[in-house]
Amino acid sequence: MKKQRDKRAILFRIIFLLAVFFYIICDAILQKNTLSASKNNQQAEYGKLVDWLPSSAKLAIEYRAKYLDLQKETEIAKETDEKVDALFAFADYIKVKDKAGSDRIMVSIAETPEYRNSRRAFRALSALLLNKDTKHPVPIKEYHEYISRLEWKEDQYQAWLAGLRQIQRLKSKPRVYLELFAPLLQTKEIYRNFDYFYSSIIAQAQKLKEKETVELANRIRDEIKEKNITISTNLINAKPEYRRQYSEIKKRIQSSATPEEKNINYTALATHVLGYDNAESSELFAYLLNDQECRSARNFYIPLVALINENRVKNRIIIEQYLEYIAGIKNESDKLNAWEAGLLRLEQLKSNANIFVQYLSPLLNEPPRFFDYKRFYVILRDRANEAKNPEIADKASAIIAEMDANKELRNLKELIARGIIQDK
């Protein structure tokens, strides 16, 4: 009896231990699933997460979380521009609660040559501009030197704007404004964005009754109006990597030896700047369109494809023009690539079914010589059905059936590999 009871007790303990074991294992699986929500949402709004707490506790938690986030960003930033951005963001965030700490970071940006030469240092330098509360006040001359070293117009604009904001915040005298903007009267920046600075010069010069300065600034403003060129907001707000990539593509352009390379690299740059500087993009495309060598290169479809229905550039082309170009291609491999590229472009543009039908319909008029074209007919059939165009859908279906039945039809790549077709 006692033995039986002992056995039962042991069994019961084993069951208990097993239950604990399974409890821990299952909890780990279920917990992992719960925590995956946090991984998918790295940018959680801390305020919202602790909305249910009293506002003082909520603010303290929110501050600490953001503090840690920004601090981490300063640690993980690898490129100098990103590092400077992260350092400034961190210093700016803590400036109310830790004024000395914030200043230490700002000064470190101004005093570290690597950071100081960054195109993103203007925010820290402008915060130190004529600032009496810092260990390293930046005089106007030093700020001018920094701006003169900036390569890109959008950076210069931002630096001037940050400088203006700083002297406005310091409630500086009119003379300080004129001192700060003095270089602008010499360099004559003809972008509309700079008009604000010239109007500020006029306002301050009028206070000091400096007629010559007023007249000069007015003349520049007239010129700005006449030329009507604007640095786009996208360009001003572009992330540091935008210009890094820009420079890399520029280097590739410079080392382009063949027209084929030019077509690739110029198009890469033209599409990279699209939306940031459409005028520059148009110029780059215009170069390719006007260059006879590039036009006759085998991959001229690359710039053409990028121009299909592209409203942001002056050289936009329509589908008919592109189809005309394809019709003139003699090399089968190039022709196939051009069809593929055009199709990809329409997919990127999220074109409607009718546009796809318009683009692919010419294929119905020529017998398919390669099996690779089947994909186009399938898309044509599906899109025609979508566009409620049964006539074209039926024709495409008939060709697909014909292609499937034709056992001799081969892929182009296969024929090239077997030497039946020369890819020259």
Added chain:
Amino acid sequence: MWAITELSLRRMREYAFYILVVVGIAVCVLSDVSDPITTQVSQGSLFSYALSGEAVEVPPITIGTGVAMIFCILISVFYSASEIPSDIENGLIMIILSKPAGRLQYLLGKYISTILMSFTIFILIEIMLIIASRFLGISSTHYSFELVCRQFIPALMLIPLITMTIAFSTIAGSMGAMVFTTIYSLFSFAVGFIPLTVALFPEGMFPGLGLIIGVVHYLFPNFLYYYQDSVYGLLLISSLIVYTISISFIFMFFTMIRLKQMDLSVSG
């Protein structure tokens, strides 16, 4: 064991019990016109993170089920809290244990009866929700087979809740068990949020808390799992079932120890 189960079930023939069930059904049917429970919480709140888990497309837990769960939780807590203490008080436990039935059988009988009763009410409410949706057109929810099956996942929570309440009733009596269960459930609910909160905030936000919570959270069953949208699919559902059974066993173990230590002849 089955005789004990039957005996306990017979004792549930009370008018108040049936009134409660009818009221429960009515409230659930009427509340089911609202959006599913997971869309009741705003995006970005801790609650929404806790209920979502991994982003997966699954049938939601309807608000009707949510309200049904409240009723079932209340009923199961009330019954499981009073079953053993009342048996001790009126001496029934001594009569039962004098028959060829051990404490384990007695305990299992109590568990099974309360679980059966709770699930019967839940199923009854679900049937009424389906009828209201399909035939009466009251509810905005369309109850597909998949959606109906999905509604049973939160109901699994009743099993650990019942075992937990019975365990507390052997320590603190009927009223004490209700109070303990409520407090312990609230703690469990709160602790369930902590690992997620720690994970959502940056590293170093709560120094040392991660480790403490890693240990402490095992002392509280996580009821959030039963309401998460993402607990779907073979692995997660089977994990949840095993999790439920494990918790129930752990509480059962403690209840058994307690029953052995108790002087069952003392009434009151």
